[in-house]
Amino acid sequence: MKKLSVSGIFVLLLLFVQFVQAQTVDEIVSRNITAMGGRQKIITLFSVKMTGTFTTAGSAPINIITTKKHMVGSRIDIEVEGKNNYQVITQKNGWIFTPVQGDKEPRPLLEDQFKAGQVLLDIQSPLIDYAEKGNKVQLAGKDTVNGTVCYKLKVTSPNTNVTVYSIDSKTFFIVKASTKMFQFGAMEDIVTTYSDYKQNEHGFWFAYSNVNPRGQTHYDKIETNVPVDVNIFKVQ
Numbered sequence: 001m002k003k004l005s006v007s008g009i010f011v012l013l014l015l016f017v018q019f020v021q022a023q024t025v026d027e028i029v030s031r032n033i034t035a036m037g038g039r040q041k042i043i044t045l046f047s048v049k050m051t052g053t054f055t056t057a058g059s060a061p062i063n064i065i066t067t068k069k070h071m072v073g074s075r076i077d078i079e080v081e082g083k084n085n086y087q088v089i090t091q092k093n094g095w096i097f098t099p100v101q102g103d104k105e106p107r108p109l110l111e112d113q114f115k116a117g118q119v120l121l122d123i124q125s126p127l128i129d130y131a132e133k134g135n136k137v138q139l140a141g142k143d144t145v146n147g148t149v150c151y152k153l154k155v156t157s158p159n160t161n162v163t164v165y166s167i168d169s170k171t172f173f174i175v176k177a178s179t180k181m182f183q184f185g186a187m188e189d190i191v192t193t194y195s196d197y198k199q200n201e202h203g204f205w206f207a208y209s210n211v212n213p214r215g216q217t218h219y220d221k222i223e224t225n226v227p228v229d230v231n232i233f234k235v236q
Contacts, residue, residue, distance in 0.1 A: 025139050028151050028167060029127045035172040036205045042124050045204055046070045047228045052208075052219035054078060064217060073233030074120040089117035090233050106235045115159050116180050126155050126163070134158035145175045145193065173197050173207070200224055 033039050047069045053061035063079045073090045080100040087096045094109035094117050109117065119126070122133075130137050140152040143166040150166040157163075163179035178191045194207035200222045209218045 025137050025153065028139075028153060028172070029130065029137065031172040032127060032167055032174065033125070036125065037199075037203065039128060041203065042128055045124050045224060047225055048123055049223045049226050049228070050206075050219045051221045051223075052217060054215055054217045056215035059215075066219075067228060067232060068120065068123050069228045069230065069233075070123045071121050072228075072230060074117070075232050087117075088233050088235075089114070089120050091118070091121065095235050116161055118157065118159060119161060119163060119179060126157070127153075127165075130155070140164055143176065148175070150175060171197070173205075 033042065036042055048067070050066040052064055054064040055061045065077045066075070067077075068074045071091065073088065075086060075088045077084055077086045079085075083099045085098045085100055088094060089109075094114040095106045096109060097103050097106040108114075126133065126135050127137065134157070136156040138154045138156075140154040143150040143152050145166050145168070149169045151169060153165045153167060155163050155165065161180065163177055165174050166176035167173070168175045174194060176191065176193045178189065180189050190212050192210050192212040194210045196208040196218075197205055198208060199205050202224045204222075204224050206219070206222050208222065209216065211217075
């Protein structure tokens, strides 16, 4: 019988490790999708309107509305001091308007800011059919969030944006995400934690609360598959 060379053995070991990792990644992805209602349910989600409040340290809650149409557009409206501030992202462009900071008219996002915002457009999940979408998913070790061990998945999109998700090893919900994102005036490496997962009236699962360095958002109402006028994603 022909003996394998040392280099041949290393090649086989490398292929084995890659195969085991792929299985592990796919298992974690599958269990997350199951926890969120299953692929057949999730792929029926085409729009979402989330209404709630945003609170920063030492300030009163302010109204926030997040409206998204799957792979079409994302718009965040925040009312501050009676003025409406908004950020819009589409597949073609992005705009921000913050009169509370002195803006007189909307201004376009910079190229890297626009690219970073693309993660907001996939409301079904970047883990759903990730390979077909061109997303690369890798196991990135483990994490501990609020005392619970989590699996970390590193997701690299076709435009090279990277987000690391921490997935609860018990519930398989995403409980933390770290990504570079443009949020109301600055590019930041934003770490967001998610909690209060529950189903809305149409049976879709959402985290109704999240916390990032800017403050805490709590949604009182999340409506799904509602009509969305695409004109809200145009400069106004």
